[in-house]
Amino acid sequence: MADCIVAPENGPTKTVADGETVGPAVKPRGRAPRRSNLIDELVKARVAEFRSVPNLAEMADVAPEAIVELEAGRGPVATLTAVFKALPFKVAGLAQGEDLAEKLRNRRDALELSVEELAVKAALLPDQIVELEAGEGSVENLLSLLATVAPKVRRHAQERSHWGPGDKKDRDARFTPERFLKPMVEVFGPIDLDPCGHALSPVAARRRFLLAEGDDGLxxxxxxxxxxxxPPYSGYLPWMTRAYGEWSAGRVEVALCLVPVRTDSDFFQTKVAAAADIYLLRGGLPFSNRAGKSRTTPFSLMLVAYGITDRQKANFAKRVPGLWVKASAVAADLARQATSIGWRKVRGRPVWRTVSEARCDCPFKALDSQWVRVCCGPRTI
Incomplete structure (x- = not known):
């Protein structure tokens, strides 16, 4: 991010003879700092959680316009605090503390700076420093302060889907064990495509995408x-989105996804839980790395399955320890009603009958007592 000068917005102003207002009257001394990258980290967190601006606004109990302002680096700190709680978003690289205000106070104490000294360094007014350390003030002033006292502030890593700090460089090169693949193939059938393929992977797929050969499974x-x-566990939600989209569009009949158990994302609650059968594995699996060394996952795993039968579920449970969680009953009821109507007309227009024929992942909607899929309107033949 380019360097910029952040002038105090709440300082006192003075009026010159011709009536033009300028200000502030008292400018803090010192070099204006760079803006912190905290907002960039916040936007990445929202996107990674598959949350829209209106969805996040509802969760944080603020107006959507407030989220737009916040992501532009403006607005009150109170909005930022509410969003932190909603995501959730934990700040790292600052100081210990129960909340952002306490972290700021502890950071200043660690630097052994008075409020007045810190104000000079951050190009802010002392009163603005006091406001921020009380959990108040503006986001603009907060970013200026963070750029001075904690230029490397960031979101705390989500450890539940990572192998560990020592494995970050090569943490996604982990291969599914044979003891899991064998019963899976016996129950569900041969694998036609592995979109996350690797030359060393034991997955026996008829077709696989290899990043090293220029393929892109996304x-x-x-x-x-x-x-x-x-998929790569350090960023598997885009892969889950692709799998859901390809299955719901009918381009694949069955999609099986072996991923960490993470149920708090908007995508899981609105897509996965509504359409997939989920198998919670009992215990971890010993994944191997490039060197052939095995290590059991330090987090729980689940198999997200689209398009499977009850008989397959029962047979799989006999071979692999775990527990099946059924798809949402509401979504199942919608699907039953959709498939029961056949090809029907709504307001004189033919509509799609099933998920696989819809070629989209839009929700069902009741229209004239018929269940239809909606995009910009009923899909026509």
């Missing part, structure tokens, strides 16, 4: 009856 077309993926 962009290249999917096809086949059964797709299995063990």
């Amino acid at each position: 962009k290249d077309p999917w096809s086949g009856r059964l797709v299995f993926m063990n």
Whole structure:
């Protein structure tokens, strides 16, 4: 981010003879600092959690316009604090403390600076420092202060889907064990596509995408009856979104996703829980790395399955310890009603009958007592 000068916005002003207002009357001394990258981290967190601006606003109990202002680096600190709680977003690289205000106070104490000394360094007024350390003030002033006292402030890493600090460089090169693959193939059938393929992976797929050969599983077309993926755990939500989209569009019949158990995201609660069967594995799995060394996952795992049968679920449970969690009963009821109407007309227009024929992942909607899929309107043949 380019350097910028942040002038105090709440300082006193003075009026010159011709009536033009300028200010502030008392400018803090010292070099204006760079703006902190905290807002960039916040936007990345919202996107990673698959939360829209209106959705996050509702969770934080603020107006959508307040989120837009916040992501532009403006607005009150109170909005930022509410968003921190809603995501959740924990700040690292500052200081210990129960909340942001306490972290700021402890950071100033660690630097052995008075309020007046810190104000000079941060190009702020002393009163503005006091406001921020009380959990008040503006986001603009907060970013100026953080750029001075904690230029490397960031979001605390989400450890539940990572292997650990010592494995960050190569943490996504982990291969599904044979003891899991074998019963899975026996129950669900041969794997037609592995979109997250690797040359050393034991996954025996008829087709696989290899990053080393220029393939991109998030962009290249999917096809086949059964797709299995063990995606990069440091950023697996885009892969889950792709799997759901390809299955709901009918381009694949069955999609199996082996991922960490993480149920608090908007995508899980609105997409996965509504359409997939979820198998919570009992205990960890010993994944191997490039060197052939195995290590059991330090987090819980689940198999997210789209398009499977009750008989397959029962057979899989006999082979792999765990527990099946059924898809949402509301979503199942919608699906039953949708498939029961056949090809019908709504307001004189033909509509799609099933999820696989819809070629989209839009929700169902009641229209003239019929369940139809909606995008910009009923889909026509």
